[in-house]
Structure formats: C-alpha cells, structure tokens
Amino acid sequence: MLDDYFRQYGLIAIFLVVAVGVPISMLAMSSMAARIGLRPNKPTDVKSETYECGVEAIGGRWELFNFRYYMFAILFVIFDVEVVFLYPWAAKFLQLPLFALIEMAVFVGILVVGLAYAWRKHDLEWG
Incomplete structure (x- = not known):
C-alpha cells in the first residue's frame, strides 16, 4: 500500500524533473554554443526592434492599450x-x-x- 503511494508520487517527481530539466538544459546548451562560437551572435538595432506581423511598429515598446x-x-x-x-x-x-x-x-x-x-x-x- 505504502509502496504504491510512493510510486505514484515518484512518477510526479520524475515528470517535474523532466519538465524543469529539459528547458534548463536547452538554455544551458544554447549559452554554451554562443560562448564557443557555434551560434552566431551579431546584435543590431533592427534585430532588437519590436516586430508585429511584418508591420513597422509605431510608437515605443511600452505603449498602453485601451x-x-x-x-x-x-x-x-x-x-x-x-x-x-x-x-x-x-x-x-x-x-x-x-x-x-x-x-x-x-x-x-x-x-x-x-x-x-x-x-x-x-x-x-x-x-
């Protein structure tokens, strides 16, 4: 009975470890790829602009909406x-x-x- 109880919570723990571990590992691999030069990193003003459906943004980034x-x-x-x-x-x-x-x-x-x-x-x- 108690073994079955812990087995169910073990599955939840495994799910949580995978759910947290996969995104963290992807971010870590991306960061390492940028450090060793596998991923290009060339920031420009155009790349950091706000993009909305191919239309140039009018106004600032933090405009209030109605x-x-x-x-x-x-x-x-x-x-x-x-x-x-x-x-x-x-x-x-x-x-x-x-x-x-x-x-x-x-x-x-x-x-x-x-x-x-x-x-x-x-x-x-x-x-």
Missing part, C-alpha cells in the same frame, strides 16, 4: 467557453432526457443575463 480591448477579450473567452459546452450537448441532443434541456437552458440563461448586464453597462460600445 482597456476596452480587455473587456472584449474577456467577453469573447466567456462566450467561447459556452460554445465548447454547447457542441457536445447539441451533438447528443436527441438522445438526452428533458432534464439536460433544462440544464442547458439554465446555463445559457445565466450567460444571457451576463451579456445583458454587460450591454446595460455599455461595455459592448466602443465610443
């Missing part, structure tokens, strides 16, 4: 997760009992209430 982007991102994530739950339910809709329909109606209802709240607070308006 908070409205954050609100739209949060709302997108919330409703995207809703769709993840709706797809399997819709695929098995005809085989599910009536209680599953009621559960999904409550779930969608809660999300609609959240959407109505965001709409009422004018979080969906850009201007």
Whole structure:
C-alpha cells in the first residue's frame, strides 16, 4: 500500500524533473554554443526592434492599450467557453432526457443575463 503511494508520487517527481530539466538544459546548451562560437551572435538595432506581423511598429515598446480591448477579450473567452459546452450537448441532443434541456437552458440563461448586464453597462460600445 505504502509502496504504491510512493510510486505514484515518484512518477510526479520524475515528470517535474523532466519538465524543469529539459528547458534548463536547452538554455544551458544554447549559452554554451554562443560562448564557443557555434551560434552566431551579431546584435543590431533592427534585430532588437519590436516586430508585429511584418508591420513597422509605431510608437515605443511600452505603449498602453485601451482597456476596452480587455473587456472584449474577456467577453469573447466567456462566450467561447459556452460554445465548447454547447457542441457536445447539441451533438447528443436527441438522445438526452428533458432534464439536460433544462440544464442547458439554465446555463445559457445565466450567460444571457451576463451579456445583458454587460450591454446595460455599455461595455459592448466602443465610443
């Protein structure tokens, strides 16, 4: 019993050692390759500029972005997760009992209430 307990935690310990060891060893090998000259190191101003989809950056690196982007991102994530739950339910809709329909109606209802709240607070308006 105790042997099985330690074996399970041994697997977790091995996983953690590999998960930490592999990235550290890769960084160490990259650093050693740069020191002995296997990897070129020629820093320039162009290489250290901010790159965004092939378009030259306008402004500095630490520009603040509008908070409205954050609100739209949060709302997108919330409703995207809703769709993840709706797809399997819709695929098995005809085989599910009536209680599953009621559960999904409550779930969608809660999300609609959240959407109505965001709409009422004018979080969906850009201007």
